[in-house]
Amino acid sequence: MLDIDWTTEEPAVTAGQLLVVPLRSGHDPEAITQRFGAAVRDAVARVPFAGKPGESFAFTRERDGVIQHVTLMGADALTEPASLRQLAHDAAREAQRVGASQLVLDLHGADGLPAEGDDALRVGNLVAQGVQLGTYVYDRFLSESNRRPSSLRSVTAWGRSAAPTEGSNRGRIVADAIARARDLGNGPPALVTPSYLAQVAADMVAALAAEGHDVKLTVLDADECKARGMGCFLGVGQGSDEPPKFIHLAYSPKGESKARVALIGKGVTFDSGGYSLKPTDGMLDMKLDMCGAAAVIGSFEGAVRLGVPYELHALVAAAENLVSGKAYKLGDVLTASNGKTVEINNTDAEGRLTMADAMVYASKLEPALMIDFATLTGACIIALGPRIAGVMTNDQALHDDWMAAAARSGEDMWRLPLPSNLKEQLKSKVADMRNTGERWGGALTAGLFLSEFTEGIRWMHIDIAGPAMASKAYGVTTPGASGVPVATILELLSGPIQLEQS
Template sequence: MDFEIVNGNITSLETECLVVGIQADATLTPSAREIDQAASGYIQEILNAGDIQGKSGETLLLQKVPGISARRVLLLGLGKADERSDRGSRKQITAAMAVIKSTSISSAVFALDKQVGADDDLYRQVRQLVEWSGSELYNYDETKSKKADPLKLELLGIVIGEDDNEIAEFALLDGVALVNGISTARDLGNLPGNVCTPTYLAEQAVELAEEVDNLTTTIVDEDEMAELGMHSLLSVGHGSEQPSKLIVMEFKGAQADEKPHVLVGKGITFDTGGISLKPGAAMDEMKFDMCGAASVFGAVTALCEMQPEINVVAIIAAAENMPSGHATKPGDIVTTMSGQTVEILNTDAEGRLVLCDALTYAERFEPQTVVDIATLTGACIIALGHHATGLLSNDDDLAAELLAAGDQAADKAWRLPLWDEFQEQLDSNFADIANIGGRAGGTVTAACFLSRFTKSFRWAHLDIAGTAWNSNGKAKGATGRCVPLLTQYLLNQSAGDASDENGDD
């Protein structure tokens, strides 16, 4: 499907569906008023009859409205101006797309007069309209024998005044890149563990690099990891017949001497818990334990389309955690790439074991910043539910930048403390550190563990255990979070780096 910016008089637009807004208390927006005038008061008559009140997300589809060229008009409730928010805007776009998808409409045009959203930032409004409408068209059928019917909607337009064309086109392209990045993350997350193995992830990274000139991929295999001393990462895959992989993608959008920003993704392609076996209920959802890696893939995919002036290294620690006679046991001690030893008290706390070696590996790139993304702890769901990603960091400025990026991208995170008091819970009688610190503060102690391997750089940890997938009903599946947050963060860093080079404050 294609997106485009549309100019001109909306009454003469040739489209199968024109979407216009109705504010609370049945108040016409400028575009709705323009349609109403061309239709000799037809829209106002419908409002007077009480068929739609303008509540947020309310819809009414009209056929053959007189005086205009559009075949249909979809009235979309925008609610009260002082109550608008990102959540409300997404609800409205979702409602409109539900109507569009339920018909045979092949083209639709949104004419919402910059009134969707909590502010009047045109770039943000256009990008989010593209991102959210595109996400509503996502459909997973990769492993189904009967594929989804071809998408009927071929074109989605957005009405913009000609003076705003340049910024709108820019926002549209960025929105499309985000749609593709989010879809990539969702596709990888939704694939079953017998398809999406560490080797499969490595193959996808190699294929992506073959398509993009300034992206290179390096795969570090188990023999090379052993030579590097990455015995913590390797310990997680001991029980599996699937070989572990360290996947390194380097995006070079800036000068060669500019230090990169590094993303590190947890790629546990299936997590049984190992010897510390998980309960059987909902264990199928442990295919989503690689959604941190999937979000990194998604962000890299978006970057490859956007081509910002920034260098980014994406590192994915991929392994399968299985029980067998070769599996790591509770009480085993492993030596990490950093030289620190770890007593593994619970083999189901495996994400931190692969991430710690990946974080140490990141040091060789002399990074400006390092952000790891992982479905790391169930405790994060207890703390924040399914609405916000957990954020912990050893650098206040970096934490603030990530929080701001999350707000900009409507992909929110919330910062949790990383205090020294929590570190004591990781004390071990037999190694330098234990891999768990008990039930209390589980999200924090997991981040405390990772912090032991990040002392040489600015680092933040994103725990997406509560946001990476939905568990219920027809909505079950990967969400693609936090691709928008990561991409926005990197775009902001790119803009900041360019300002620094120009000598700007």
């Protein structure tokens, strides 16, 4: 873990140090002259360097007998959470590129950065998240000769106040939770099986309990799930030799709980599509079809360490969706644990089946609200692109709380409707419903399918099919699993939630 501190005094120049100075578009060239000299100003002008995000100008200088690396880094308004987090992330990446062991992030001259109060805590949180995520790499399966250990050991943020220091610890916890989710998503499917997720949950609970937290784990095997009538979940997993696991993590806060909250994550650890078989290109990233599960597991760990004031239940119905003589087939009818029957017209619409039984299980806990997270539909990516999560709920208060948390966290979300007239598409002649509707509006009919299993509990559905996985780096995201929306979940659970539906 990086050593992160804040200071109001210019840090002394030391060997192995990188100084990063953010500059916005329209910056005054004479400010560069005053600080670094006319030669640097003229060199910047020749590049040219406009101060846009992604642009940088690097040089070295000698001060007090020491060579210091300096990078001028383009940045948007640092009052925007995503911009501040990305600046810190990019600065950490640059430090590793030049082999620096210490990063000095110059924020003392940045316009609009707060110095005190809650905003200062937010700044400390976002900067710590950014620099720590800037060191993230999944290298478990790289040989030693191909690993590139991080050179960065410490970060000093030079600001107008040291007040953000208090927020740094929160940022570290959030970044660790995101990294946990990324590691689970990036692991190969032969490693990250339902049994592996259950073991990770067990190890996590043991570690948290040893720290004095009130946490519990329940893992249901196939027979126990059958006894509970989870026919939809078990139908998805029956084609694999890997046994399905239903994982239930529970946490009680030290003080009086404000409410009980259930988080449900899609845990299909590999999705071949079943008999509605995916093509090779569509299957390559399907180890990432459990990113919803990874998000709620990572968020559970972070929420416990942050000491959120809610009783928390994280639920994962983990299974593989494979093809075999035992696999469920097109035309099969499965029965969910609330008694509803589902005709299967697409075995590649499996996530909603596993989530249906998980939602019914969650409802029996009588939570004040439940939120599900799933890489559910390609249709959501078509609607919103690869970087924005779709938010579906008819609960305005819950939506508003979630979107405010997302804005504070710098994660992109957009509301999609749940039009009741589209439920017509889910009608079946042989069962209570089908598991898919028509192609058009597929993200919406998936949400409408899930709405049949809320059992009267306040509910919100987050389709993370786009932002949960990245084909290339952007923002604070590296290729592979992104850890979205862990930061938003933790922000929501750390603040007041409206406990009445509107």
